[in-house]
Amino acid sequence: MVKKRILAGNWKMNLGPKDAGLLAGQLAKASTRLKKTEIWIAPSALSAQSAAEAAAGSGVKVGAQNVHWQECGAFTGENSAAAARELGLSFAIIGHSERRHIFHEDAEESAKRAAFAAEAGLAVIFCVGETLEERDSGRTNSVLKAQMSPLFKLLGKPYRDNLLVAYEPVWAIGAGRTASVAEIAGAHREIIRLILESSGLGSVPILYGGSVAPDNVESILKIDLVGGCLIGGASLEIKKWEAMLTASESL
Numbered sequence: 066m067v068k069k070r071i072l073a074g075n076w077k078m079n080l081g082p083k084d085a086g087l088l089a090g091q092l093a094k095a096s097t098r099l100k101k102t103e104i105w106i107a108p109s110a111l112s113a114q115s116a117a118e119a120a121a122g123s124g125v126k127v128g129a130q131n132v133h134w135q136e137c138g139a140f141t142g143e144n145s146a147a148a149a150r151e152l153g154l155s156f157a158i159i160g161h162s163e164r165r166h167i168f169h170e171d172a173e174e175s176a177k178r179a180a181f182a183a184e185a186g187l188a189v190i191f192c193v194g195e196t197l198e199e200r201d202s203g204r205t206n207s208v209l210k211a212q213m214s215p216l217f218k219l220l221g222k223p224y225r226d227n228l229l230v231a232y233e234p235v236w237a238i239g240a241g242r243t244a245s246v247a248e249i250a251g252a253h254r255e256i257i258r259l260i261l262e263s264s265g266l267g268s269v270p271i272l273y274g275g276s277v278a279p280d281n282v283e284s285i286l287k288i289d290l291v292g293g294c295l296i297g298g299a300s301l302e303i304k305k306w307e308a309m310l311t312a313s314e315s316l
């Protein structure tokens with residue numbers, strides 16, 4: 066079977082239940098023509114049910130933007146992986162830079178969230194990426210290692226086939242500025258090296274995220290070590306999806 070590249074939409078705190086259901090339905094329709102591309106979408110928690118209903122029976126995977134490390138309990142405002150599963154969600158984004166930087170979820174906490182999500186049967190998109198200051202001071206690789214080390218603990222587990230990494234340089238997210246081909250290839254190579262070194266595993270898909278849009282998606286997907294993209298702003302409109310899907314299918 067051909068391994069499909071993944072275009073994953075991170076809808077962040079956008080699209081209420083009505084709009085999320087509408088877009089998920091449009092994507093479900095668009096997915097019928099896809100041969101090389103999988104569509105994954107992560108609506109906000111309050112819009113997940115309508116998106117999951119609209120995508121039901123199609124190839125579109127619906128996921129959570131984060132999940133907690135416990136099944137239930139006194140954690141106001143959090144969402145559990147068990148509830149996500151009950152809703153029919155199949156993956157979770159963990160360790161997104163907005164969670165790390167705005168909500169102060171550190172590497173240890175991201176690891177706990179990733180472990181619980183994976184144990185609950187969700188695929189995990191584990192996000193890593195350096196700030197501009199870290200890149201400029203030559204610390205990209207050490208930051209990637211520090212952020213990834215929690216993931217290494219999961220790579221020996223039976224659910225390791227359900228792990229993906231998203232390389233998202235913080236300075237490229239929502240910035241209209243994408244990392245260069247060389248920067249993406251370099252970081253992906255390092256991530257793959259770290260995974261190999263820690264676990265011998267060579268098959269974890271690595272997505273790139275950070276201002277992916279119709280006009281650059283093709284050149285990014287062409288990079289050898291890129292298994293797909295995690296897309297924020299450009300994943301909120303069907304027209305942009307159509308253009309990105311066409312580009313992906315053409316490769």
Ligand code: PGA
Binds near residue numbers: 233277
């Ligand atoms: P962006 O967001 O595509 O709007 O830069 C990507 C992300 O945060 O996952």
